[in-house]
Amino acid sequence: MATFEEFMKLVEISLKDKTSHKRLNQIMHIMREYHVLRGLTPEKAVEVLQALGPTYVKIGQLASNRSDLLPKAYCDAFEKLRDDANPMPFDQVIEQIDRSYGRSWHEVFASIDPAPLGAASIAQVHKAVLLDGTTVAVKVRRPGVVESMAEDLMLMKHLLALAEFVSNSHRDTLLSLEGFVEEIERTTNNEVNFTIELNNLVRFRRELADEPGVTSPIPYPQYSTDAVLVMEFVQGVEISQVETLRVQGVNVDQLAMRVCQSYVTQVLDNGFFHADPHPGNILVRDDEVVWIDLGMVGSLTASERMLVGKVFTAVATGDTYLLKEAIMGLVRVTGPVDHGALLDSLSRLLEEYSTAEMKDINVGVVMTEIIELLRDQNMVMESSVTMLARGFVTIEGVIAQVAPSISVIEIVSKHVISQQAEPKYVATRLVDVVMHGAGSVEALAKLPTQLSNTLEMVDRGQIKVNGDIDVSARILATVYASVGRLSLALLSAGLFLGSSILCTTGMQPQLLGVPLLGVLGYLGAFVLGAYTVFRIMVSRHRLLNNEEPR
Incomplete structure (x- = not known):
């Protein structure tokens, strides 16, 4: 049975979900177009993920690192999803930049190279020159990608909530899938918002400053927005x-x-x-x-x-x-x-x-x-x-x-x-040792009092001990069989004693001068006794031959 919490979760997602029906129809159309039910090669799987959109491309990128779950051929094919994407038309790139700035790109850049340096599922990068002559790289987010990914994630959440409500089986699998969807949502939210990447660039470059021969691109916060990121143009191998x-x-x-x-x-x-x-x-x-x-x-x-x-x-x-x-x-x-x-x-x-x-x-x-x-x-x-x-x-x-x-x-x-040899780590470890030592001394000081209280409680009979013994199935089966045979033996003895008492009375009807009920009791006692002896002999035989008890 589904829990009330699962029911309310499904209701909440259903009320929020306004797009899943339409998106599901689009996905089914793509599946039919690529004949997915007939099987997928690694190359065809890449095409399907690209056709499904940026969310599924991101899933493929994450899956490319999971060689423990997927065949190597698929992992290698999914590697192409990192950079191999169809580029946006240049006029669309300009439109995105103008919309993000709220003004013409000419007020920021002297020129922008129409040929992209690279195109991915979420954005593409162009070489540009600022008005002061500095060569930079401009990363532009694709239009509609935020809304598209939100629709896909809502559909995944809806399907998972429905699966949890309908069935309690495969609970672990559903929880793992739910965690995977949460991870996709977290990573995609970070990637589609370029303000986050800008802050990452600032911090990353600052922390690399002390490493000789290692750096990262210079960020330009004054020219960057949540949809456009401007950074140093790096030309390398x-x-x-x-x-x-x-x-x-x-x-x-x-x-x-x-x-x-x-x-x-x-x-x-x-x-x-x-x-x-x-x-x-x-x-x-x-x-x-x-x-x-x-x-x-x-x-x-x-x-x-x-x-x-x-x-x-x-x-x-x-x-x-x-x-x-x-x-x-x-x-x-x-x-x-x-x-x-x-x-x-x-x-x-x-x-x-x-x-x-x-x-x-x-x-x-x-x-x-x-x-x-x-x-x-x-x-x-x-x-x-x-x-x-x-x-x-x-x-x-x-x-x-x-x-x-x-x-x-x-x-x-x-x-x-x-x-571990650095002063700050040595100091941290010394503090830990001192703190643990102080805790141990305090616990040792309390030990006599705790021991005295425990002994007093034992003396008053206030101590209870709970045990959890793990007994093998074979031992349990033997115990159950023995108890069952003992019960049959007691029942046989009871019938025999009861029948003997009845035979001393004049109860009617009688058979050959003996009460009929007593005769039936003797018969039942004999059958139960014979069966009990037979089962004991069978068990002895199996034990001697090291066979499983029944």
């Missing part, structure tokens, strides 16, 4: 174009090391990291690494950074207890947790990597496996951590492509060790 970089005299091993170190610094030191570090977002300009496209970023609190560092340390050292301790601080518990089973699962996971060389350990894959393992224990990683896991999967793919000999886990481990 994608980091994946290894041969071109070598021709330019770039040491690709040192370059890959710098990129990896920069990403680890973003995560563990700054707590503000690029969440989509694919090769197209990492350019090399005169041996300088430039991080671009800050539409998707992740952030970690100071405590989360410390716990993530512990996770990396535990994976590198094979410390199961440290790994469990760190994980418990990064999860949201949604149900009962079997801590013994969790520890055992984590131990087996680390054992798989204990015999591997450190350079062969893929941090992103390990983190993804941990996240999947936690779902079986009713625990869900915070969204920032799942975003981090995807980011590491991507960055490790980049490093493997540029310099396969470099180990990300080694860089992470060295960074964590050096980080």
